[in-house]
Amino acid sequence: MTASLSGVVALLEGGQRDGELRDFDPLMMARIIRRTLDAEGARVAHGAPVDAVIDELIATFSRATRSAP
Template structure:
């Protein structure tokens, strides 16, 4: 949707607090904010839609790349590399998400945590059942892996020229060694 895309780029460019409906309407090429108000009950509604859109994009991107996994160890490496590739290739979206998070517009709770970490936990549990991974607490390991890739947007904010391919390789190698049987 044109409004959501405009909101993403506006938030990424000026920050969440300064991303007014007027600035978003201007970016979307709208003559007034009335079209935004027609589609969204308010600012919080639009912010929720932006967060939902970006999270949906991440899920689709990573899911497509993981479909080719040949086993749990491969799935883990693909998950890490795909997540890093999304972050590297969608910097505006990630910057907007980061801005929203830092502004308190995205409330990360236990339910969100479970949704984010449970696919990784599933990969790790399968790997343990198949003997590919050593025994460890899958919730702790899944959280460590997720936090490692979640930190990349912060690193890119500080160093936009960071070699994300090397980052992905290092994180994947680290967790390959950490999980391997």
């Protein structure tokens, strides 16, 4: 799993270097993102409203990673 997340980790690290993202463990965050997408994809496949899921994921991960409050 770690190897397949290398691109996401690199994006997160770049965001941290640029000051766009707060300090956090990029590998842990990449794993959290991957697991969340898998789980929510399954929910959508079983009828959860796509737009609501997308909106909530964007809000959640924006708050979890942003550098400023």
